[in-house]
Amino acid sequence: MPPVRILVPIKRVIDYAVRPRVNKAQTAVETAGVKHSMNPFDELSVEESVRIREKKRAPGGVEDICVFSAGPPKAQDVLRTAMAMGADRAIHVEIKDGEDLEPLTVAKLLHKTATEQKSNLIILGKQSIDDDAAQTGPMLAGLLGWAQATQASNVEFGEDGFVTVTKEVDGGVETIRAKLPMVITTDLRLNKPRYASLPNIMKAKKKPIIKTTLADFGIENVKRLKVLKVTEPPARQGGEKVQDVDSFIGKLKELACRA
């Protein structure tokens, strides 16, 4: 097996614990002044990459772990976090504040990046918790023509050159195998991401971030989907609280008639 060169695309999103609010103009979710962090599934991707190296799971060794983010200047924060977790270096495609990219555009950026960086394993989150599209990984695999394993809960390297991946699917799990190069997307059960330690956060400040722009890739931020409006979902009204089972059953019967 050739040495593994891992590319880990990560995204800066509104923190998962924050309840997002739609802006007054109903054009988007309010992001100004809201706590942001690394997309939780991307933390799993970084963790898995670092573990592959630490546990010497890849027979050919891990030559490079490069994290990538396309986002506003502050996306550098999540790149630093990833490097504090153990990534070697970072690429930042800087996008203006308030702009975003569609998954297809991100997949095209990553297609070029993977080729330039000679990556042979790309580990992404299965979806970002803001747009919930779940597209970038399979789109990228399609553009590259590589094997893909989505929603991975286990990744094993064999001596025979095959990478065997257990995927979470509707109703259970499915196992597939492929030789590198391949694209893997991570699911919750893959690992428990580590916290970056203070010394590692300090060390990460010295690791290199290559700054680029869309123009460097010859890619424009084309929007195929025009957002016409963003609204709050209809609010549910909490109903009655009861203290005993009989009133609970009575109320349920009443609701069942109405529903």
Place this chain on the structure above:
Amino acid sequence: MLARQFTPLNRLSSLRIVSSLKYSAFSGSRFLSTIAILEQRDGQLLKGSLSAFTAAKRLGGTIHGFVAGTNVSAASEEAAKVDGVDQIIKVENELYEKGLPEVFAPLVVENIKKGNYTHVIGGHSSFGKSMLPRVAALLDSQQVSDVTTIEDDKTFVRSIYAGNAIATVESSDSIKIITIRGTAFAPDTSTSGSSQIVEGVDPNAHAPAEWVSEDLATSSRPDLATASKVVSGGRGLKSKEQFEDVILPLADALGAAVGASRAAVDNGYADNSLQVGQTGKVVAPGLYLAVGISGAIQHLAGMKDSKVIAAIDKDADAPIFQVADVGLVGDLFEKVPELTQKVKTK
């Protein structure tokens, strides 16, 4: 693409569209044609995938179904019986049996090109999620994921931020690829149709990945994604044994499917495939009964479209009570067995 409407093949199909205009909800859908990607397992059509036909009928225009695998005759015949479907395209080839996206996506792409479809619809299932974005990339189209409402042939509604916001988007792609949320489009199981079954094109592409095995949870209980009642357990159950002792009898007494919160799954009380939420299944049953679930936003994303939400939790301030139509405040280890008993003897 521009030349498309002048090809003889398309002129033929546009004639057909006029006859099926009665299904069209919108004007201007004269050249609209949809291919609905169906799923099968061991030759059995997955009923849930028939939601794609329901969504296709919202678009109007001609509707073709697509199914591929080892032995798909029975599945294609069943799909051909759905009302308002114009044609079923089938491809018999072992290569496609397990739905590996590396070969299934090029197969779908070739059949889309051959049929000049304007719309491609599949379920936002694990198969749809892994295969259709690959198709979209190969066709240079920006997919619209997990659509809950189709407003017209280019305007779609979907939830973002774990269901905390609803976005209406308009697609400018010439081939619109969408995955749909099954619970928002009831599967069309009508059986009085009689569409023609034809062989699709088969590119027989090289597979860079191979299928090894699967381990699917078998259960006599209703399927979580489509059940009319769901009983879900959370962290409050405290152990796998107690989850099984408390939740399963209640689910069985109600004839309900079993679900779980992420906390219950992460702690090993329940199988991963039972997780309800942003990162698990999205359900919308008639009754959702949450037991020992606090109601984090990621969980609510998976169940807040249920018709009736009921909750049992000892913490009267738990967020779940803000969305529950009825809440029972109390110790679940006392209340649930009592409830189970009373449901049984009713």
